[in-house]
Amino acid sequence: MNRILIVRLGALGDIIHTLPAAAALRRAFPQARLDWMVDARHREILDLVPVIDRRIVIGAARAASARGAAGGSDVAFTGARGLLGAIRELRRSRYDVALDLQGLLKSAVLARSSGAPRVIGFARGQLREPAARLFYTETREAPGTHVIRKNLALLAALGIEHTVISFPLQVPALPIVAAVRDRLGLREGERFALINAGAAWPNKRWPPALFGEVAAALRERHGVRSVVLWGPGEEALAGEVVSASQTAAVASPGTTLAELVALAAGAALMVSGDTGPLHIAAAVGTPLVGIYGPTNPERNGPFAASDLTVSRFSVCTCHHRRRCTAGRWCLLDVSAQEVIDAVDRRLTALAARA
Numbered sequence: 001m002n003r004i005l006i007v008r009l010g011a012l013g014d015i016i017h018t019l020p021a022a023a024a025l026r027r028a029f030p031q032a033r034l035d036w037m038v039d040a041r042h043r044e045i046l047d048l049v050p051v052i053d054r055r056i057v058i059g060a061a062r063a064a065s066a067r068g069a070a071g072g073s074d075v076a077f078t079g080a081r082g083l084l085g086a087i088r089e090l091r092r093s094r095y096d097v098a099l100d101l102q103g104l105l106k107s108a109v110l111a112r113s114s115g116a117p118r119v120i121g122f123a124r125g126q127l128r129e130p131a132a133r134l135f136y137t138e139t140r141e142a143p144g145t146h147v148i149r150k151n152l153a154l155l156a157a158l159g160i161e162h163t164v165i166s167f168p169l170q171v172p173a174l175p176i177v178a179a180v181r182d183r184l185g186l187r188e189g190e191r192f193a194l195i196n197a198g199a200a201w202p203n204k205r206w207p208p209a210l211f212g213e214v215a216a217a218l219r220e221r222h223g224v225r226s227v228v229l230w231g232p233g234e235e236a237l238a239g240e241v242v243s244a245s246q247t248a249a250v251a252s253p254g255t256t257l258a259e260l261v262a263l264a265a266g267a268a269l270m271v272s273g274d275t276g277p278l279h280i281a282a283a284v285g286t287p288l289v290g291i292y293g294p295t296n297p298e299r300n301g302p303f304a305a306s307d308l309t310v311s312r313f314s315v316c317t318c319h320h321r322r323r324c325t326a327g328r329w330c331l332l333d334v335s336a337q338e339v340i341d342a343v344d345r346r347l348t349a350l351a352a353r354a
Contacts, residue, residue: 001029001158005090005098007111009039009058011200012257012276014147016167016283017300018101019049021151024163026051028155035093037086037110043074044257045280048170058086090114097158100132101151108132120157126150145298165303167283169261176259177266183250184225193218193226194263194281195249196272197241198234201322203294204273206331206339208237212244213336214271214343219248221340222347224268227252229260229277269347271339273331274300282307287350289342293331294318306349308342310334 004025008018015038025034033053038046040059046052057076077086087110095116100107103122111119112135121127121136133139142153152163184192197211215226226249230238238251255263257280264270264281270288272278274295281288288302292311296319301309312330313319324330 001032001096003033003093003095003097004029004035005056005093005095005111005114005116006034006036006101007098007107008101009037009104009107009110010042012042012045013274013279013300014102015042015045016169016276016279017147018151019167019169019283020148020163020165021099021101021155022049022051023166023168024152024155024160025158026168027163028158028160033093035095037090040076040078043076045169045261048172048258048261049168050170051168056086056089058083086110087113099154100136101154103127103129103132105129105132105135108135111135118157120154122150122154146303147300148303169280169283171265171284172258172262174259174262176253176255176262179253180227180263180266183253184227186225191224191268192266193224194229194267194270194272194277194286195226195241196229196270196275196277197237198229198231199273199275201294203318203322203324203329204275204331205237206273206291206293206334208240209244210334210336210339211241211271212246212249214339215241215245215249217336217340218269218343219246221344224347225249227263227267229255229263268350269343271343278302287346289339289346291331291334291339293329293334294321294324306346308346310338310342 035054036052037056040057043057046055055074097118098111098114098116100111100121119137123139123141124130124133140157142150197208199205218224228238228241228251242249264286265284270281270286273291282302288307290309294316296313297309297311316330317326318324
């Protein structure tokens with residue numbers, strides 16, 4: 001096996017969940033060229049993945065062959081013409097195998113367009129868009145509940161089985177961690193927590209006032225102040241958390257994905273809904289408390305056994321929907337005290353291991 005293509009365009013959390021499969025491929029085929037096709041919105045995180053040789057980026061105007069932070073290179077294409085250029089680049093690369101780890105019609109078409117003689121995807125019943133099956137040369141049933149295990153199970157088609165789970169994500173040394181400690185009035189080495197109240201799906205967002213109560217309890221019970229993360233369009237949401245925290249929290253500066261990785265690696269705890277920053281924190285080993293409503297924590301929750309989730313998935317009637325259509329938003333049934341109790345248990349367990 002000399003040339004391998006991964007197709008996983010997005011979203012951020014799903015890309016993080018695909019990293020163990022990339023690591024397993026690199027271990028199994030250390031000399032192979034391993035490329036990843038990704039949407040431009042999520043390219044930056046792959047700059048921190050050293051097992052990838054090249055990122056083929058679609059949807060952004062970016063100079064070809066730009067150097068990534070973790071080595072390797074990018075080849076980027078934008079627009080309809082760019083997509084045709086990307087397909088031509090895929091064919092020039094002469095891949096031995098293309099793995100569609102997304103299961104959408106678009107990702108399946110791109111994998112097949114690579115010209116690889118083997119195009120491998122999930123079995124029809126496990127595809128988000130069953131029509132994707134038409135573009136695979138072979139499929140695999142992917143047993144297991146968690147999406148990480150499903151991704152790894154697909155690699156059995158290449159003889160890779162019973163692999164260890166690792167996240168090949170480099171943690172950059174960036175001044176953002178020191179800047180956050182300055183905002184909190186902390187000395188080097190003093191603990192801080194991260195709170196992430198935003199999410200692309202409104203249905204995944206727990207009320208910011210309740211996050212503020214959690215921040216206040218973190219300071220009162222554990223002497224830990226919090227930094228509230230925010231992404232595009234979420235600065236006001238972060239401000240609501242800070243206002244409700246009784247001065248226990250401050251808003252983070254605007255961050256790149258690389259800075260988010262650095263912050264997560266330096267934090268004592270993260271409290272978040274099911275969204276990309278939570279999964280980044282899981283990948284770098286940050287202790288977690290996740291808050292889940294329309295999505296299943298057994299499928300895409302924190303992977304470490306010691307991390308905790310507070311979930312309403314079993315009673316939610318809007319599974320996998322961006323917006324609640326049931327008239328009663330299930331996350332409103334999650335109280336601040338329930339999350340605070342989970343935080344207490346997670347930090348107590350962490351202290352017991354220290």
